[in-house]
Amino acid sequence: MEVCRKTANGLDGTELRLGLPGGGLEGDVVKNSAANGKRGFEEIVDLKLKLSPKGTCTNYMDQSDEKVVKISPKDKKFLPCSNDPPKPPSKAQVVGWPPVRSFRKNILAVQKSSDEEREKKIGSNNPVFVKVSVDGAPYLRKVDLKMYKSYQELSGALGNMFRFFTMGNCGSQGMKDFMNESKLMDLLSGSDYVPTYEDKDGDWMLVGDVPWEMFVHSCKRLRITKGKEAIGLAPRAMEKCKNRT
């Protein structure tokens, strides 16, 4: 009796759908289109030929990778053995092939997919938590940017949050402004404090330049810095800051 090996996701069983060659799985589509223009096709065409669904894809960075769920031996008779010469039109991904260790695949996938995950998150109603640090405050805070509809609302919330922290070397006028002001952007003109954020490219930008929606999409974390000391913003942002003060 032949011993063959095919695996399948326990949830879906084996699915057969019509579609284009390429064998990509849904989760891969977003990644693939970034990596290779050809794959973009699959986004447009909804149908895909899937012989081995999600659980067996070797480059999909997912917990389901760790568990190799098999179909029962009886079903094996109906599937081709992996050593049959004629290949299926769409190449099903085989477990453990090519032999690249998962940490090596995962790391590159992490670099590519972290941006894509953010995109997905923003699109839905999921909260978007970003860390907020204020120079001189002992603790960081987290805010859900989805709770606010404008910069004004955000600044009000931040003002409330950091109201009770002492701020070390800040001037008393700066402190009053920060606590009393409801408009974060006004800090730029009156005080030492500069609100900045890290965008998804890793650059530090001034808060307030882009429309609010775009800001929510691209902001990874917020930092309220003391303008005179701690500026290492991306050069363009630096210029703008100087021009305003």
Added chain:
Amino acid sequence: MSEDRAEMSEDGGESSSPSSATKPRGCDVSGGGDYLSPSADQVLDNVLDNVLLFLTSRRDRNAASLVSKSWWRAEALTREELFIGNCYAVSPRRVTERFRRVRAVTLKGKPRFADFNLMPPNWGAHFAPWVAAMGHRYRALEKLCLKRMRVKDEDLELLARSFPCFKELVLVCCDGFGTSGLAMVASKCRQLRVLDLTEDDVIDDEVDWISCFPEGETSLESLIFDCVDCLIDFEALEQLVTRSPSLKKLRLNRYVNIGQLYRLMIQAPQLTHLGTGSFSPSEIVAQGDQEPDYVSAFAACRSLVCLSGFREITSDYLPAIYPVCANLTSLNFSYANISAEQLIPVIRHCHKLQILWVLDSVCDEGLHAVAATCKDLRELRVFPVDAREDGEAPVSDVGLLAISEGCSKLQSILYFCQRMTNAAVIAMSKNCPDIVVFRLCIMGRHQPDHITDEPMDEGFGAIVKNCKKLTRLAVSGLLTDRAFSYIGQYGKLVRTLSVAFAGNSDMGLKYVLEGCPRLQKLEIRDSPFGDSALHSGLHHYYNMRFLWMSSCKLTRQGCKEIAQRLPRLVVEVINGSEEDEMEDDFFDVLYMYRSLEGPRADAPRFVTIL
């Protein structure tokens, strides 16, 4: 019995034959009519002990231990370095009873194919019983190297407490422990010189293990933690580096950004090996709007010979490494998705390079540049950015050919590609006669020569024929039994062979088992080899460390027959999934290995030992 002894002490040096372990020790029975007085005997023993101290190679020691009982005993008492290639070939108790004065242990566990998810994770290879036995018997232990073992935090704690002289811990491809275990080692191993973590899967317990190193000057020479994917306290790391004047090797994880790297480098210009961490900025620079002078930081590291890291590279910063390129012997860009254009300005300075790891993003063009400059190259590894069968791989036979023409001293190559030709492989076999390790992975299964459409038999045949020093081979692409006949015919020194999706019939495996006398490790997946082929290796299995066959044409009955014929072989049949019970004739993996101990007691449910 004597057959056992001769066969089982080949390589590994794990053990002697079972019978000698039961004979009384220290009792020289040889002289029936005694010529030698006890004192002369003792003189002989002392001489022997002192001479044997100079014997370091484990193979030499194995040979010496077979000479006579007194030699066996003397060797056992003087062996300081222990190498155990398969943790299940011998028990901790047997080992610690025979060798009494061990200072360094190397221990290997899981088979390599387990790395690719071909069997469930809880297969075994537990470090716990070893650390318990060694903690009891080897109080003077200084060095430990584990590969593919399951190591728990408790084991690391026991290690840290049991060995007051402990100096070097090297963990490769291990799992089961977390930052808590590392904290134990850091805080309790006061003489620690080396803590090397390579390709381990470390659990993030959110313990700040870097801060657990004791205050004051440390003896640290090597701190490698690039695989530890957990946040660390940078200030603690900086202080650690500052108070570790002997530090020569430092490999950072991706949570250390380039600004932090700079701060560390200026504290440690004496480094010889550096892993750069992310190599991109992610924090606001604290001191004004000027970036630190990365170039001068690298320039100050005059002893730097080995550079790696670049985990999330911002390639604008790559020119910073120019000052060290001329001295580099080892460069690892295998996490850096850089193009040929970005590689070339770097590589053209690297005249002394011997080891290069890159991603295929550098393309054939990048490999041309390597071939043009790196005339001393010994080892090349090209990994795929897109590790799928039908992905785009920008390296091909063209790059391989270029390398072979430029780097005639090449000894070891690992090359992932989508397209290959026999001609390029044949050319490499002729241009690079010193090749010891040849691992070619054509990622599409059953892919022929992309120009002639023929199988890749002739290419691999040329490698085994022309590369007379070849000991390790991994094959791929469309291969018929002919390829295996070449391997059996010419691959007389081959010790490790990896086969996937290859061959036509049982003859393929037979050629190899009958033709390769030095074969130690054979790993095969998804190839049409059945019971008859398996039987053809009966004469050889005691000489091997292991045989792995998954998704081939074996039956349970066939494997059982092997187990019956060779009682000292442990024959495991393994289910690929933890949930399934063992059913009928069906199994996914055959894993068999010689052992003095018989079936292991810690086999999980999905493993059946025949």
